[in-house]
Amino acid sequence: MTSAAATIETAAFATRPRGLTVVAARRFARRPLAVIALAVVVGLFVAGGLAGVLAPGGDIQINLTAVHQGPELHGAHLFGTDWVGRDMLVRTLYGIKTSETVALLAALIATVVGVLCGCVAGYYEGWVDAIVMRMADLVTALPAVVLTLAALVYFGEAYPHILAFIFSGYMWAGLARIIRADVARIRAQEFVEAGRALGASDLRILRRHVLPNIGGTIAVAATALVGQIVLIDATVEFFGYGLPASVAPSLGNLVADVVQFKFGLSNDPAVLNLGWWTWVFPGVTLVVILVCLNVIGDALDEALNPLS
Amino acid sequence: MAVFLARRLLLAVGVLVGVSYASFTLIATKFSATCATDYTPATKYPPLAGSVHQASILYWRWLRDVPSGRAFNESCGPGFLSPFWTSVGHTAVLLVLTGLIVVAISLLVGTLAAVNAGSAFDVVFRVFAYAAWAVPSFVLALIFQSIIEWATSKHGFRLFPASGWPGICPSTLFYTPPSCPRPAGVRYSISVLQHTFVPALTLSLAFIGLHSRYLRSALLVSLRAPYTTTAYAKGLPQRRVVIRHALRNSLATFTSALLLDMGAIFGAAMAVDWVFRLGGFGMLFIIQINGIGGGDSPAFLNPYAVENLLAFAALLVLASAFVSELAVGWLDPRARLR
Numbered sequence: 141m142t143s144a145a146a147t148i149e150t151a152a153f154a155t156r157p158r159g160l161t162v163v164a165a166r167r168f169a170r171r172p173l174a175v176i177a178l179a180v181v182v183g184l185f186v187a188g189g190l191a192g193v194l195a196p197g198g199d200i201q202i203n204l205t206a207v208h209q210g211p212e213l214h215g216a217h218l219f220g221t222d223w224v225g226r227d228m229l230v231r232t233l234y235g236i237k238t239s240e241t242v243a244l245l246a247a248l249i250a251t252v253v254g255v256l257c258g259c260v261a262g263y264y265e266g267w268v269d270a271i272v273m274r275m276a277d278l279v280t281a282l283p284a285v286v287l288t289l290a291a292l293v294y295f296g297e298a299y300p301h302i303l304a305f306i307f308s309g310y311m312w313a314g315l316a317r318i319i320r321a322d323v324a325r326i327r328a329q330e331f332v333e334a335g336r337a338l339g340a341s342d343l344r345i346l347r348r349h350v351l352p353n354i355g356g357t358i359a360v361a362a363t364a365l366v367g368q369i370v371l372i373d374a375t376v377e378f379f380g381y382g383l384p385a386s387v388a389p390s391l392g393n394l395v396a397d398v399v400q401f402k403f404g405l406s407n408d409p410a411v412l413n414l415g416w417w418t419w420v421f422p423g424v425t426l427v428v429i430l431v432c433l434n435v436i437g438d439a440l441d442e443a444l445n446p447l448s
Numbered sequence: 449m450a451v452f453l454a455r456r457l458l459l460a461v462g463v464l465v466g467v468s469y470a471s472f473t474l475i476a477t478k479f480s481a482t483c484a485t486d487y488t489p490a491t492k493y494p495p496l497a498g499s500v501h502q503a504s505i506l507y508w509r510w511l512r513d514v515p516s517g518r519a520f521n522e523s524c525g526p527g528f529l530s531p532f533w534t535s536v537g538h539t540a541v542l543l544v545l546t547g548l549i550v551v552a553i554s555l556l557v558g559t560l561a562a563v564n565a566g567s568a569f570d571v572v573f574r575v576f577a578y579a580a581w582a583v584p585s586f587v588l589a590l591i592f593q594s595i596i597e598w599a600t601s602k603h604g605f606r607l608f609p610a611s612g613w614p615g616i617c618p619s620t621l622f623y624t625p626p627s628c629p630r631p632a633g634v635r636y637s638i639s640v641l642q643h644t645f646v647p648a649l650t651l652s653l654a655f656i657g658l659h660s661r662y663l664r665s666a667l668l669v670s671l672r673a674p675y676t677t678t679a680y681a682k683g684l685p686q687r688r689v690v691i692r693h694a695l696r697n698s699l700a701t702f703t704s705a706l707l708l709d710m711g712a713i714f715g716a717a718m719a720v721d722w723v724f725r726l727g728g729f730g731m732l733f734i735i736q737i738n739g740i741g742g743g744d745s746p747a748f749l750n751p752y753a754v755e756n757l758l759a760f761a762a763l764l765v766l767a768s769a770f771v772s773e774l775a776v777g778w779l780d781p782r783a784r785l786r
Contacts, residue, residue: 274466277459281467281762285715286733290471290758293737294478371584375719378586379734395587416594423587430582 160444164356167443174439177432184429185244188236195227199234199389202226211417220417231389232422238383238390239426242303243369249308250315250369251362255354257312258319259346263327269320276313284310284372292381303382307369315361322354356444363440367433374426391429394422449777456773460766468759469507475755476503510752519756528753531732536760538613539728541640542717545648550655550706555695557656558663558702563690565668573660580657585716589650589723596646608646611725614639647724651717655709662705666698673697700780707775710768714761733757 168174187194195201203217203225211220211228219228261272282290291306292298326332327350335345374392376382385393398419477500513519517529561573599605615630631639670676671694679689718730725731736754 274463277463278466278470280711281463281765282758283711283715283761283765285718286758286761289733289737290754294474367582372715374584375586375715378584378719379722395590398590419590423590427579427583427587430584431578434578434582 160355164440164443168439171439171442174435177435177439181429181432181436184236184425185240188233188240191230191233191237195230195233197230199226199231201230208415210415211421219421220415222418223414228417228421231394232391232425235389235391235394235422236425236429238300238388239370239373239392239429242300242307242373242390243366245300245304246307246311246369247362247365249304250311250365251358253308253312254315254361255319255358258316259323259350261316262320262323263342263346263350265324272316273320276316279310279313284368285375288372288376289379289381292376298382300383300388303373307372311365311369315365318357318361319354322357323350326350326353356440359444360437360441363433363437367430367437370426370429370433389422391422391426395419395426453770453773453777456770460770464759464762464766465511467762468511468755469504471758472507472510472755473500473503476506510755514759519752528756532753532756532760535727535729535732538726539717539721539730542644542648542651542721542726542728543713545641545644546651546655546713546717547706549648549652550659553652553656554660554663554702558660559667559690559695561660562664562667562671563686565664573664577657577661580653583654584719585651585654586719586723588653589647589720592646592650593723607642609643611723613643613725613727616727643724644726647720647726651713651720654716655706655713659702659706659709663698663702666701667694670694670697697780700776703775703779704772707768707772711765714764729757729761 192198203221205225206217206221207225208223209215209217209221209225211218217227217229219232221227222231257272257276261269279287287310288306291309292303295302295306332345332349335349340348370391373382373390374395377390377392378396380396383390383393385397398414510519557573561570564570593610596605596608596610600610612628614636615628617628630636667690671690673694676689676694679693680686684693714729717728718733720726721728721730722734733754736757
């Protein structure tokens with residue numbers, strides 16, 4: 141054997157098989173836009189999570205010497221201040237914190253419930269499938285915004301955990317439908333038949349054979365859920381429901397404040413001009429998060445399901 | 449196909465009854481005393497009661513009176529039929545105009561993007577689609593409204609009003625403007641178009657971004673299909689191949705996705721209605737739930753009205769899903785065989 145052939149053989153043996161996750165991660169990393177979007181979302185979410193450390197005074201700290209001040213690039217208030225002198229950058233940071241808490245918590249609960257229900261419905265079929273899917277039909281018969289508003293009126297109080305409960309109570313249904321279709325497809329494949337023939341229990345088949353094969357679908361759907369929840373949360377808070385901005389600012393209620401004041405006091409915009417910066421910065425942050433989540437979702441879909 | 453549609457229709461009716469019963473019972477057991485103590489006109493319906501059993505009896509009476517319209521008028525609050533149909537009419541105009549804009553622009557942009565896949569136009573379209581879908585409708589509505597207000601105050605722009613509906617003044621909590629005369633005949637229709645064009649455009653943008661992408665994806669699959677190659681091989685011009693062969697086969701996916709998205713479009717329409725003060729479903733729903741949630745005017749305290757609005761929203765979503773099944777069967781003959 142020549143030395144060149146020996147080197148090739150050694151290299152072939154040295155190449156370790158790559159798992160699906162590694163392959164998908166490399167495919168994802170080859171998309172610069174998706175990597176930038178991921179960095180931006182993680183950066184914003186970390187900044188929001190550390191709002192208490194970055195601005196220990198809280199979002200209600202007021203500066204009466206700088207009331208209603210526009211944004212200054214080199215001044216003390218980069219995003220300006222509102223009508224009582226609260227820093228809009230600090231309020232936007234706390235807004236991200238509230239919105240991400242609700243969205244991540246709701247998406248986590250909805251994903252767990254949706255995957256469980258989808259797996260059970262798709263795997264067992266028959267009357268179990270019918271019951272789960274009719275429950276999903278009932279939940280999704282109302283538009284998300286209408287259902288959330290009605291649920292908030294019913295509960296009376298809006299706290300992040302109540303909002304997360306309401307959103308997850310709606311969002312699980314869409315995810316369960318997607319997972320059910322995937323599980324029903326995998327259930328009919330030979331390796332599942334083989335597992336059953338070898339005497340594997342249903343739980344083992346679901347855990348060892350079905351779940352690993354729907355990981356991609358779950359990841360894509362869960363990412364989409366976070367974006368949808370942020371959007372619906374913002375819309376509901378825009379109507380004046382959900383968390384009030386005076387209690388806990390969120391990206392939705394910070395934008396909503398300007399409308400509440402405007403429509404509450406006068407129809408003439410000249411009567412009360414709150415300043416464009418009081419809603420544009422939280423609004424732009426909201427849009428940036430949603431754009432990035434959409435880009436990440438698309439890139440994940442293409443990385444995990446290259447044939448799609 | 450007929451059996452399939454009959455089964456879907458039965459299922460939709462069952463879901464509608466289930467949703468309305470669940471929401472009615474929840475409202476009845478939670479807000480039992482509201483209309484009994486604060487508003488007591490001579491009514492057919494008794495005040496809502498606290499137990500599930502009583503709520504079930506009242507639900508049956510409410511359901512029985514829906515077809516005749518009595519369920520709207522003879523509740524524990526003031527007559528609701530007129531404001532309900534007015535708001536539904538305003539929202540219907542907004543949704544129809546939005547639908548026309550979305551379909552026209554999505555078909556044009558989605559087709560051009562698919563035919564020129566990978567070109568600069570396609571890249572620009574993709575960026576637009578991401579951005580448009582990510583901007584919440586209420587943010588877009590605020591931006592458009594601010595532009596109109598600026599143009600009106602600085603340059604005397606009068607073509608599109610910043611808010612309101614012809615004949616209905618956009619009054620606020622502490623401010624009631626002088627009367628707004630309602631124009632008659634054709635001028636009313638033109639005025640309605642002027643008031644709803646910008647809100648419809650606002651609402652359309654997000655859904656154009658999303659649905660033109662759906663169409664582009666479906667069209668790309670059709671353009672790579674063997675029948676398209678055959679059509680080209682027969683010497684047909686590109687326009688004919690794209691429109692008659694590829695686009696027609698992609699329309700089923702596009703139409704189905706658009707109709708199934710009715711819930712999201714309806715939710716966004718509520719926010720746009722609220723910003724532009726169109727007096728549609730969004731404004732009526734918020735006014736009604738504000739009353740239940742602790743509003744101080746007894747005229748708003750009408751839990752039956754909220755139930756009517758919830759049932760209507762569910763009916764709209766379920767009807768869209770059913771029409772989607774019909775449309776797919778009509779556009780794609782293969783679906784009729786299932």
